[in-house]
Amino acid sequence: MENPKLCESEYRFMCVVWENEPVSSGTLVKLCAEKLGWKKATTYTVLKKLGEKGFLVNANATVHSLVSKAEVQTFESESIVDRAFAGSLSSFVVAFTQGRELSEEEADEIRALIDRYRKEG
Numbered sequence: 001m002e003n004p005k006l007c008e009s010e011y012r013f014m015c016v017v018w019e020n021e022p023v024s025s026g027t028l029v030k031l032c033a034e035k036l037g038w039k040k041a042t043t044y045t046v047l048k049k050l051g052e053k054g055f056l057v058n059a060n061a062t063v064h065s066l067v068s069k070a071e072v073q074t075f076e077s078e079s080i081v082d083r084a085f086a087g088s089l090s091s092f093v094v095a096f097t098q099g100r101e102l103s104e105e106e107a108d109e110i111r112a113l114i115d116r117y118r119k120e121g
Helices: 008-020 025-036 038-050 068-084 087-095 104-120
Strands: 058-059 062-063
Touching: 008 025, 008 038, 008 062, 025 038, 025 062, 038 058, 038 062, 068 087
Parallel strands: none
Antiparallel strands: 058 062
């Protein structure tokens, strides 16, 4: 999918799908009522809309995604870096970590990511 962009409510709905797929549409209605406070009609409206956009499929009353959570997160994070930081990943990291304390584990993960990039690049 070229542009896997979701609004906040669609993302929360897809999180329910990703956590439970494959899931029957009836079970999805119950889960959305519990987790999102949605009525049956709202769930089916969003289900239909996201099916038309190519995010999921509802076949034989069973729902499963066509786009992974990682794909959506990657697109969203790239969009934020492009829009808010003029494409500068380092500016994003500086802004994101400013005023936060990184755990040793988080710092190690970031170092490993940079090292892996340098080896591949």
